[in-house]
Amino acid sequence: CNDIEAHTGQPRDYMRQMFQDYVKFLYGYEERISLSNCSRTIAKQIIEAMFEWIFTNAIPLNYKTSKLMKEEKNYLYWATVTRYCIICGKPHADLAHYEAVGRGMNRNKMNHYDKHVLALCREHHNEQHAIGVKSFDDKYHLHDSWIKVDERLNKMLKGEDNGRSIVDKT
Incomplete structure (x- = not known):
């Protein structure tokens, strides 16, 4: 508060x-x-x-608050749904996938259920790709933190939220 x-x-x-x-x-x-x-x-x-x-x-949220809340699933969920980086709090974050989607796949058409995502700013998303998911989880203490895709997130990932796609294009 x-x-x-x-x-x-x-x-x-x-x-x-x-x-x-x-x-x-x-x-x-x-x-x-x-x-x-x-x-x-x-x-x-x-x-x-x-x-x-x-x-x-x-x-x-100040840094102390977001650092304290990183293990709280509700914090992670709402940061992801509203696209605030769960590491640094920057807005307009990408939805990073835990499970590799693969190049060439049409992310707007695939079913994302049973996948896991987190909101990461471009900098942290690039770092996640560069060092790998396991190393990224270790560095930022994110084990068991990834959010399982529900109906709301699936629609967002398929570009059905407000008629625009929010999926990162990399």
């Missing part, structure tokens, strides 16, 4: 309450949500709502 306050000027307590109220409404909880005594499920739902809001509204 510090990054949100720094960017929007909205106090942390206000934003925290907004996310708690959103989750209460979204999931139909009767009781008011308190972070001091809520279940792990509710806490995860609040964190997911925060990440969705942060990335949908292009809130810049």
Whole structure:
């Protein structure tokens, strides 16, 4: 919430309450949500709502925040869906594939289900290709971090999101 306050000027307590109220409404909880005594499920739902809001509204995260969150699947998912590099936070990132797609394949026509991707800026994507996926994972501690392609990501990879392809062309 510090990054949100720094960017929007909205106090942390206000934003925290907004996310708690959103989750209460979204999931139909009767009781008011308190972070001091809520279940792990509710806490995860609040964190997911925060990440969705942060990335949908292009809130810049400072390096400490993004470094701490690198192992959090919701962070990785929303950074990937909204195309922010999961390493450095640069916008307009490529969707890098864990499994090689192969040159000559039409990425806009192939089915990407059961593939794994992450958003990487051009610099980090080139590095991933240069040193290989395993070495890249070791260097940036990304083991088990790659996001399995779901329907939303599959549409994006096939160029069906807003009528434009977001797949890297290399």
